[in-house]
Amino acid sequence: MKIAVCMKQVPDTEASLRVRKDSLWIDEEELTFVINESDGYALEEALTIAEKTGGEVVVFSLGGERVREALRKALALGAARAVHLADPAFEGGDALATGRALAAAIQAQQFDLVLTGSQSGDAGFSSTGSVIAGFLGWPHAWLVMGLEVEDGKKAAKVTREMESGVNEIVRLALPAVIEVQAGINSPRYASLKGIMQAKRKEIAAVTPADLGLGAEEVGAAASLLETLAVFFPESGKGAEIFEGDPADCARQLVEKLRKEARVL
Amino acid sequence: MSKIWVVAQTRADGIHPMALETLVAGQELAAASGGTVDALVMGDSVSARAAELASWELGSVQTLEAPALAAYTPGAYVAALAAAIRANAPDIVLFPHTYQTVDHVPRLAQALGAALVPEVVSFEVRDGAVIWRRPVLGGKLQADVRAKGSPILASVQAGAFSASDRRQGTAQVSALSIDVELEADREILGVEEVAGEHIDLSAADRVVAAGRGVGGEDKLGVVHDLAKALKAEVGASRPVIDSGWLPRDCQIGSSGQTISPKLYFGVGISGAIQHLVGMKGSQVIVAVNKDKSAPIFGVADYGIVGDLHEVIPAVIQALEETEGD
Numbered sequence: 001m002k003i004a005v006c007m008k009q010v011p012d013t014e015a016s017l018r019v020r021k022d023s024l025w026i027d028e029e030e031l032t033f034v035i036n037e038s039d040g041y042a043l044e045e046a047l048t049i050a051e052k053t054g055g056e057v058v059v060f061s062l063g064g065e066r067v068r069e070a071l072r073k074a075l076a077l078g079a080a081r082a083v084h085l086a087d088p089a090f091e092g093g094d095a096l097a098t099g100r101a102l103a104a105a106i107q108a109q110q111f112d113l114v115l116t117g118s119q120s121g122d123a124g125f126s127s128t129g130s131v132i133a134g135f136l137g138w139p140h141a142w143l144v145m146g147l148e149v150e151d152g153k154k155a156a157k158v159t160r161e162m163e164s165g166v167n168e169i170v171r172l173a174l175p176a177v178i179e180v181q182a183g184i185n186s187p188r189y190a191s192l193k194g195i196m197q198a199k200r201k202e203i204a205a206v207t208p209a210d211l212g213l214g215a216e217e218v219g220a221a222a223s224l225l226e227t228l229a230v231f232f233p234e235s236g237k238g239a240e241i242f243e244g245d246p247a248d249c250a251r252q253l254v255e256k257l258r259k260e261a262r263v264l
Numbered sequence: 265m266s267k268i269w270v271v272a273q274t275r276a277d278g279i280h281p282m283a284l285e286t287l288v289a290g291q292e293l294a295a296a297s298g299g300t301v302d303a304l305v306m307g308d309s310v311s312a313r314a315a316e317l318a319s320w321e322l323g324s325v326q327t328l329e330a331p332a333l334a335a336y337t338p339g340a341y342v343a344a345l346a347a348a349i350r351a352n353a354p355d356i357v358l359f360p361h362t363y364q365t366v367d368h369v370p371r372l373a374q375a376l377g378a379a380l381v382p383e384v385v386s387f388e389v390r391d392g393a394v395i396w397r398r399p400v401l402g403g404k405l406q407a408d409v410r411a412k413g414s415p416i417l418a419s420v421q422a423g424a425f426s427a428s429d430r431r432q433g434t435a436q437v438s439a440l441s442i443d444v445e446l447e448a449d450r451e452i453l454g455v456e457e458v459a460g461e462h463i464d465l466s467a468a469d470r471v472v473a474a475g476r477g478v479g480g481e482d483k484l485g486v487v488h489d490l491a492k493a494l495k496a497e498v499g500a501s502r503p504v505i506d507s508g509w510l511p512r513d514c515q516i517g518s519s520g521q522t523i524s525p526k527l528y529f530g531v532g533i534s535g536a537i538q539h540l541v542g543m544k545g546s547q548v549i550v551a552v553n554k555d556k557s558a559p560i561f562g563v564a565d566y567g568i569v570g571d572l573h574e575v576i577p578a579v580i581q582a583l584e585e586t587e588g589d
Contacts, residue, residue, distance in 0.1 A: 140371065158450075233406050241566075250575060
């Protein structure tokens with residue numbers, strides 16, 4: 001099967017964040033970026049299916065120069081090729097603008113399946129995969145915890161996570177877009193051989209024009225959402241915070257829990 | 265004057281509790297923007313569900329009934345909603361931010377070419393425009409956003425509004441008809457309980473919850489030691505479960521258990537919104553985290569900023585020293 005995987009590069013969850021001077025986003029200088037968590041699981045799922053059924057995995061990512069590092073990592077893990085939506089015009093879009101661009105890039109080739117994560121660690125729209133499916137006119141499922149391509153490769157059995165500890169099992173006709181939940185598998189590590197091979201694999205940079213899209217149809221120009229400001233949330237009632245020597249902090253906390261909160 | 269719709273998701277036992285919260289959000293938005301709010305209830309036979317909203321202050325409760333809406337599929341739901349929205353032109357359509365709506369509302373936004381604001385936690389009306397507040401970067405930050413065009417679709421996060429704040433009144437029920445083919449785009453094969461021995465954290469008086477910050481399965485000892493010292497059950501946030509450090513039935517949050525113990529003690533938990541909605545009803549919340557700006561401190565009563573592998577042993581020692589005081 002030929003499988004497309006859409007990946008986003010996002011700030012490392014461990015990174016400490018600072019709001020940019022214009023307040024419109026975080027300061028990305030000196031930040032460490034990683035492959036978005038659930039997208040990493042989507043890549044693993046794609047590689048496993050391609051190994052079982054034959055075929056190849058092509059990875060797609062949208063963003064600036066730094067995104068090539070994430071694509072290179074995916075190639076080292078076993079993807080055959082990569083497509084980089086590299087033009088600055090692609091950036092700053094909402095899920096609709098980003099989904100339109102990715103759908104056009106996917107449509108330029110023939111795929112049996114598109115896999116992506118269910119939510120990004122930065123914008124967190126939880127939407128882009130479904131929007132891609134809408135533009136392609138394919139069925140989709142979000143928050144997928146199990147995926148099994150059926151014999152004949154005409155359909156897939158999908159386990160969707162629902163609220164309160166229940167999963168729903170559904171069958172989708174292929175081609176389809178599957179948005180996987182983190183935890184669906186155990187992602188592999190890149191081998192030295194994989195890393196060496198990745199250096200010779202293709203990363204094709206494409207522009208909106210390459211995809212038959214006008215610059216006004218993608219990125220910030222097409223976005224229906226405008227960010228006015230980002231900020232650290234005000235803490236609600238305000239936690240009483242202890243800092244400094246661990247033993248002192250611990251003693252003060254236990255004292256509070258006994259005498260003030262009376263929960264011990 | 266904006267026309268607001270709230271799509272009130274139902275489940276077997278009634279209107280979804282998060283849909284009730286979303287109806288309150290709709291009432292507040294209508295009041296702030298000088299608009300009207302109507303509820304929309306979808307399914308194959310929803311008169312009993314619609315009647316549950318009869319004592320709410322709403323312009324109307326609209327029912328949208330069709331055999332193809334009996335079981336949820338995005339294909340039928342998106343087609344029905346798109347047709348209803350095109351015919352009635354609401355300015356704003358609110359949804360509860362549930363696993364069902366996140367599955368299909370983005371697709372509805374794509375079909376309509378409409379703006380979508382996911383996971384709204386609050387809003388304000390400024391110069392006639394709605395400014396929506398939503399979490400970004402896993403809840404570490406929040407963003408204020410403005411949406412263009414009409415309609416605007418928005419989903420409301422759990423716990424952002426309280427159903428007990430509802431304005432009471434009367435609402436007339438009326439039927440909405442649409443003239444489109446509704447086709448399922450998936451075949452429903454069944455449901456399964458998530459496997460695992462069942463630990464009911466919701467009944468526990470005290471819960472110690474482990475987060476990714478603990479650093480590894482082999483480092484969970486301090487969490488278990490603290491739980492033992494506090495006579496507490498052990499829970500965890502989603503990343504810990506996904507990494508396989510603890511079994512899935514320990515999970516606290518939107519895809520796990522909702523708990524409200526007398527004491528919640530978060531260890532190495534940053535406080536992503538999906539976790540917070542599952543524990544913020546706890547009576548007393550304590551958090552230990554190395555990052556002072558972690559969102560968990562926003563809901564905590566007491567916090568210690570520091571390396572949990574130094575702090576937790578010290579807490580255990582302090583508990584033992586003062587035992588029986």
